Amino acid sequence: MRTIDPLHVQLLRTLRDEGPVSRAELGDRLQMPRPRLLAELERLVNLGYVAEAGLAASRGGRRSTLVELSPHLRFAAVDLGASSIDVEVVNGRLEPVAAYTEAADIRSGPKVTLQRVNELLHKARVDGAYERLDAIGIGVPGPVSFRDGVPVSPPIMPGWDRFPVRELLTREHGCPAVVDNDVNIMAIGERHGGVAHSVDDFLFIKIGTGIGCGIYLNGEVYRGTDGCAGDIGHIQVEPNGPMCSCGNLGCLEAVFSGAALARAATAAARAEVSPALVERLAEKGAVTALDVAQGAVEGDVTCIQLIRDGGRRVGSVLAGLVSFTNPSMIVIGGGLAQLGHILLAEIRSVVYRRSLPLATGNLPVVLSELGPRAGVAGAAVLASDLAFGEAA
Amino acid sequence: MRTIDPLHVQLLRTLRDEGPVSRAELGDRLQMPRPRLLAELERLVNLGYVAEAGLAASRGGRRSTLVELSPHLRFAAVDLGASSIDVEVVNGRLEPVAAYTEAADIRSGPKVTLQRVNELLHKARVDGAYERLDAIGIGVPGPVSFRDGVPVSPPIMPGWDRFPVRELLTREHGCPAVVDNDVNIMAIGERHGGVAHSVDDFLFIKIGTGIGCGIYLNGEVYRGTDGCAGDIGHIQVEPNGPMCSCGNLGCLEAVFSGAALARAATAAARAEVSPALVERLAEKGAVTALDVAQGAVEGDVTCIQLIRDGGRRVGSVLAGLVSFTNPSMIVIGGGLAQLGHILLAEIRSVVYRRSLPLATGNLPVVLSELGPRAGVAGAAVLASDLAFGEAA
Numbered sequence: 093m094r095t096i097d098p099l100h101v102q103l104l105r106t107l108r109d110e111g112p113v114s115r116a117e118l119g120d121r122l123q124m125p126r127p128r129l130l131a132e133l134e135r136l137v138n139l140g141y142v143a144e145a146g147l148a149a150s151r152g153g154r155r156s157t158l159v160e161l162s163p164h165l166r167f168a169a170v171d172l173g174a175s176s177i178d179v180e181v182v183n184g185r186l187e188p189v190a191a192y193t194e195a196a197d198i199r200s201g202p203k204v205t206l207q208r209v210n211e212l213l214h215k216a217r218v219d220g221a222y223e224r225l226d227a228i229g230i231g232v233p234g235p236v237s238f239r240d241g242v243p244v245s246p247p248i249m250p251g252w253d254r255f256p257v258r259e260l261l262t263r264e265h266g267c268p269a270v271v272d273n274d275v276n277i278m279a280i281g282e283r284h285g286g287v288a289h290s291v292d293d294f295l296f297i298k299i300g301t302g303i304g305c306g307i308y309l310n311g312e313v314y315r316g317t318d319g320c321a322g323d324i325g326h327i328q329v330e331p332n333g334p335m336c337s338c339g340n341l342g343c344l345e346a347v348f349s350g351a352a353l354a355r356a357a358t359a360a361a362r363a364e365v366s367p368a369l370v371e372r373l374a375e376k377g378a379v380t381a382l383d384v385a386q387g388a389v390e391g392d393v394t395c396i397q398l399i400r401d402g403g404r405r406v407g408s409v410l411a412g413l414v415s416f417t418n419p420s421m422i423v424i425g426g427g428l429a430q431l432g433h434i435l436l437a438e439i440r441s442v443v444y445r446r447s448l449p450l451a452t453g454n455l456p457v458v459l460s461e462l463g464p465r466a467g468v469a470g471a472a473v474l475a476s477d478l479a480f481g482e483a484a
Numbered sequence: 485m486r487t488i489d490p491l492h493v494q495l496l497r498t499l500r501d502e503g504p505v506s507r508a509e510l511g512d513r514l515q516m517p518r519p520r521l522l523a524e525l526e527r528l529v530n531l532g533y534v535a536e537a538g539l540a541a542s543r544g545g546r547r548s549t550l551v552e553l554s555p556h557l558r559f560a561a562v563d564l565g566a567s568s569i570d571v572e573v574v575n576g577r578l579e580p581v582a583a584y585t586e587a588a589d590i591r592s593g594p595k596v597t598l599q600r601v602n603e604l605l606h607k608a609r610v611d612g613a614y615e616r617l618d619a620i621g622i623g624v625p626g627p628v629s630f631r632d633g634v635p636v637s638p639p640i641m642p643g644w645d646r647f648p649v650r651e652l653l654t655r656e657h658g659c660p661a662v663v664d665n666d667v668n669i670m671a672i673g674e675r676h677g678g679v680a681h682s683v684d685d686f687l688f689i690k691i692g693t694g695i696g697c698g699i700y701l702n703g704e705v706y707r708g709t710d711g712c713a714g715d716i717g718h719i720q721v722e723p724n725g726p727m728c729s730c731g732n733l734g735c736l737e738a739v740f741s742g743a744a745l746a747r748a749a750t751a752a753a754r755a756e757v758s759p760a761l762v763e764r765l766a767e768k769g770a771v772t773a774l775d776v777a778q779g780a781v782e783g784d785v786t787c788i789q790l791i792r793d794g795g796r797r798v799g800s801v802l803a804g805l806v807s808f809t810n811p812s813m814i815v816i817g818g819g820l821a822q823l824g825h826i827l828l829a830e831i832r833s834v835v836y837r838r839s840l841p842l843a844t845g846n847l848p849v850v851l852s853e854l855g856p857r858a859g860v861a862g863a864a865v866l867a868s869d870l871a872f873g874e875a876a
Binding site for chain 1: 627636637685697699701702704706707708709710711712713714715716718719720730732800801803804805807808809810811812837838839840841842843845
């Protein structure tokens with residue numbers, strides 16, 4: 093096994109996250125002796141990872157040369173959702189140079205889905221976004237063996253079990269690839285460039301079609317023995333609640349998720365207890381979770397109550413997880429994060445009431461900052477880390 | 485800050501865990517070049533950590549010299565429970581050379597309790613167990629700031645909040661000390677010399693006077709932001725359940741713990757639904773959790789049902805934690821582990837039914853192997869790790 097030099101990775105990450113830096117400053121920052129730093133930089137220039145970037149502002153003596161990541165570096169970031177594909181090509185500083193979003197059904201299977209991903213990436217090349225990719229990061233909506241680069245028994249992804257996602261992408265694009273769970277990449281995105289910036293212990297709760305949790309402990313994503321840590325959607329919240337797709341009763345996901353909320357909203361519209369939802373149903377023939385959000389903004393009491401009920405359920409699960417992990421922050425993301433303040437207020441109220449006071453003394457519960465971009469942002473971070481490890 | 489050389493600590497740990505080893509084998513094992521190994525060993529001999537231990541069996545050529553931890557090394561291990569003090573003095577291989585157990589009330593405060601600990605340790609010295617201690621490890625029944633060596637807002641330890649436990653022990657015995665939560669030291673004990681030997685991701689559930697969880701992730705104890713990770717006793721299991729000491733309703737601890745079980749058993753005895761418990765109540769004027777265990781062994785239906793009910797509650801909390809952390813093993817310890825197979829069977833049944841199949845595909849749920857010694861065993865491991873880090 094090749095050993096990865098952590099200082100080396102650190103150097104490339106510094107250039108990624110802070111842009112052009114003078115050699116002198118880089119040496120200070122990494123506490124690296126100058127000869128070693130210069131040798132490393134020369135090697136990275138030869139490998140095409142680092143480039144000169146002009147002279148730094150004077151610090152009194154001789155002006156130091158700036159270095160930066162090569163402007164030719166390109167990473168691909170892919171976020172596969174239950175019903176969407178998001179693809180971005182980013183430069184070394186993880187700024188998007190091309191982005192595509194489209195509807196897609198994950199149930200159409202790995203071949204169809206990944207072929208579409210490949211088409212979008214080839215289109216980006218033709219459009220001039222890159223000449224060659226240095227690494228690809230991809231998130232999928234199910235458990236993943238991070239080591240093997242394959243989905244493992246993913247409940248909502250028929251045909252994907254142990255499909256060689258990493259291998260296929262590597263072969264097609266001639267660069268290394270990394271596969272992770274969709275919630276993990278969202279958490280990675282928020283930690284790198286969002287609300288959880290540099291927070292070492294936090295939970296990222298995705299509430300969308302399903303419900304999942306990304307877990308950051310000691311500054312690292314925790315993935316569990318089989319890669320399925322964070323699967324909180326099937327924690328029971330109502331012993332006699334509705335049947336879940338997993339076959340158990342009263343799972344969190346069966347009680348509050350995009351699908352569950354749409355069902356409850358439709359029932360409320362049919363029962364004519366909510367003027368806002370009755371109107372939406374008449375207009376469109378169906379109501380969704382977003383109609384509930386809209387109704388709540390307009391002050392519809394039933395819509396507000398539906399969101400509060402959901403927040404209470406999520407809060408009761410989170411209260412237990414807070415007692416269990418004692419995190420520094422909770423971030424709420426995913427489609428239903430659009431339910432906004434009402435949802436957040438209810439979650440906070442339950443968590444603060446039900447968890448150990450010591451654990452909630454200083455525990456912000458906040459909305460995702462990157463919103464729908466969190467996933468691709470995290471996939472880009474993973475891709476660059478992979479490339480930097482490979483370069484080292 | 486001093487840097488600790490991980491190879492160095494590894495060397496001392498190898499001698500601790502495997503006993504006398506030849507220099508040649510040690511070099512192979514640690515993949516350390518011979519000159520460096522010899523220099524390190526010489527330094528450790530001079531520091532009094534390592535000693536020669538005669539010649540190894542021949543491997544053909546010149547016979548290699550064995551080295552071992554100095555026979556003079558001594559660590560103190562202390563496990564403070566809600567109502568007990570356990571103290572051991574162990575040698576470098578963590579074998580007990582003196583052990584004391586006695587009843588004590590943690591609510592008598594830090595001065596009284598730690599004075600008793602000091603008396604027991606001084607008695608051990610007078611009895612010839614040691615001349616000087618190399619390090620002390622101590623566990624307390626409440627949240628701890630591991631970094632600061634103090635309890636933090638411990639609910640059942642009045643007077644202990646931020647009391648300088650580490651400082652007091654260090655001053656009294658002239659050696660470094662380390663303070664941790666009682667459940668964490670039990671988990672450390674089971675991982676070092678018990679059923680979880682070398683398992684990297686597992687949960688240790690202590691069910692005793694209270695209920696808590698020690699969390700091993702990636703081979704390290706996870707303590708959380710404020711040192712109170714694993715506080716699962718106050719996860720709600722019955723929204724309309726009995727009032728807990730924490731002020732909330734239906735916490736796991738309020739529904740199933742030593743105290744809760746004794747209450748339920750007393751009620752069953754008074755209602756005369758359990759012949760076994762009626763008899764115990766008449767004999768002793770009170771019934772305890774252990775009477776329930778005894779009654780279950782004798783086949784008393786009510787006792788069996790009380791244990792099953794408790795197992796179901798613990799199982800429902802664990803099912804959520806299994807989905808959340810995807811561990812490789814669950815270990816059940818603490819006083820109520822004596823409820824044995826019936827408890828275990830019920831916990832297993834709920835966990836396997838309620839957690840994600842991927843997470844339970846290969847998930848042993850087992851009883852603690854070290855039983856009441858788990859705590860001191862773990863405290864001794866912590867003490868030796870501390871000393872080895874200091875020596876390095």
